[in-house]
Amino acid sequence: MYKTIEAYYENGKIIYKEAMPPLKKAKLFITIVEEELHKIPKLSRFKGILKKKG
Numbered sequence: 001m002y003k004t005i006e007a008y009y010e011n012g013k014i015i016y017k018e019a020m021p022p023l024k025k026a027k028l029f030i031t032i033v034e035e036e037l038h039k040i041p042k043l044s045r046f047k048g049i050l051k052k053k054g
Contacts, residue, residue: 005017005020
């Protein structure tokens with residue numbers, strides 16, 4: 001059975017959002033999702049091309 005658990009990694013520690021399920025042994029697949037803000041591209045270069053539907 002697969003179960004997804006949301007957790008955070010901070011300063012070398014894994015912090016679980018909810019309680020960890022009671023497991024003695026399990027295989028883990030870890031996906032790192034960086035929480036950095038991405039710059040929004042300037043849309044001014046599309047001025048006059050994009051139009052609102054009204």
